[in-house]
Amino acid sequence: MFEDKVVVVTGAASGIGRQTAIDFARQSAKVVVADIDEKGGAEVVAALRSDGHDAVFVPTDLTVEADCRNLITSAVDGYGRLDVLVNNAGIEITTPFHEMSELEWDRLVDTNLKSMFLCSKHALREMIAVTSGVIVNVCSVSGLVAWPGIAAYNATKGGVMMLTKSLAVDYARYNIRANCVCPSIIDTPMTDVSNGHDAEIKEQKAKLNPIGRLGTPEDVSNAILFLASDKSSFITGSALTVDGGYTAI
Numbered sequence: 001m002f003e004d005k006v007v008v009v010t011g012a013a014s015g016i017g018r019q020t021a022i023d024f025a026r027q028s029a030k031v032v033v034a035d036i037d038e039k040g041g042a043e044v045v046a047a048l049r050s051d052g053h054d055a056v057f058v059p060t061d062l063t064v065e066a067d068c069r070n071l072i073t074s075a076v077d078g079y080g081r082l083d084v085l086v087n088n089a090g091i092e093i094t095t096p097f098h099e100m101s102e103l104e105w106d107r108l109v110d111t112n113l114k115s116m117f118l119c120s121k122h123a124l125r126e127m128i129a130v131t132s133g134v135i136v137n138v139c140s141v142s143g144l145v146a147w148p149g150i151a152a153y154n155a156t157k158g159g160v161m162m163l164t165k166s167l168a169v170d171y172a173r174y175n176i177r178a179n180c181v182c183p184s185i186i187d188t189p190m191t192d193v194s195n196g197h198d199a200e201i202k203e204q205k206a207k208l209n210p211i212g213r214l215g216t217p218e219d220v221s222n223a224i225l226f227l228a229s230d231k232s233s234f235i236t237g238s239a240l241t242v243d244g245g246y247t248a249i
């Protein structure tokens with residue numbers, strides 16, 4: 001489905017991003033893996049290459065503009081084009097809001113929202129030049145409804161939601177689409193950390209989804225690939241929930 005397409009996936013050393021990189025590669029895309037985790041990113045790319053896929057790792061701190069510029073330039077210089085940007089990287093900080101430090105707030109906003117500004121900005125310059133491109137942002141159900149106890153995280157995802165809609169509106173004239181996916185709880189290392197690696201808490205959280213299980217990284221990557229593909233060519237500015245019914249209640 002993505003033959004000869006060049007796809008950048010941020011935060012692709014782990015969880016949803018890792019699965020997304022794998023699934024694009026399986027659909028014949030050339031995949032640019034970006035992450036601050038150099039060991040994890042290199043491992044993902046080594047595994048993809050050993051399976052015969054075309055992939056490259058670009059070590060990137062997404063909170064730094066020079067790194068984001070370098071990421072996009074590396075994709076275009078290396079593969080000659082950029083078709084899809086998946087802004088996926090994100091972190092969760094669970095410090096109660098009234099105890100959160102300014103440093104923690106800045107880290108959350110920089111990682112979850114500023115990174116999407118920086119990567120999108122540099123990707124859009126390339127996409128505008130060829131009047132073609134797709135951006136898929138990984139938002140969250142907490143961009144739609146307030147998840148208890150993580151106000152600052154919710155605020156970043158609210159920002160991702162409105163950034164996505166705004167890019168869709170402003171860049172449609174250049175044949176560039178922007179959409180986001182909104183997962184509820186997905187079984188990834190991020191979730192394990194926020195659950196304190198407690199299987200019982202994980203089990204309880206799974207019950208919050210009417211479908212009765214946690215989502216898998218594949219559940220989310222399937223939605224990302226759909227939004228990145230020509231099958232969604234009339235869809236832009238949308239937020240696709242991947243939440244087992246969580247927000248339908």
Ligand SMILES: NC(=O)c1ccc[n+]([C@@H]2O[C@H](COP(=O)([O-])OP(=O)(O)OC[C@H]3O[C@@H](n4cnc5c(N)ncnc54)[C@H](O)[C@@H]3O)[C@@H](O)[C@H]2O)c1
Pocket residue numbers: 010011012013014015016017034035036037040060061062063088089090091111138139140141182183184185186187188189190191
């Ligand atoms: N897991 C969930 O339940 C869930 C639910 C809704 C939304 N999300 C969102 O999905 C996305 C992926 O989450 P995940 O669960 O796969 O998490 P994860 O922790 O498994 O992976 C996140 C990746 O982002 C990378 N990263 C973090 N900061 C970075 C930086 N400054 N520069 C470059 N890379 C950086 C990490 O190294 C890691 O590889 C996030 O945006 C998250 O908010 C996750």
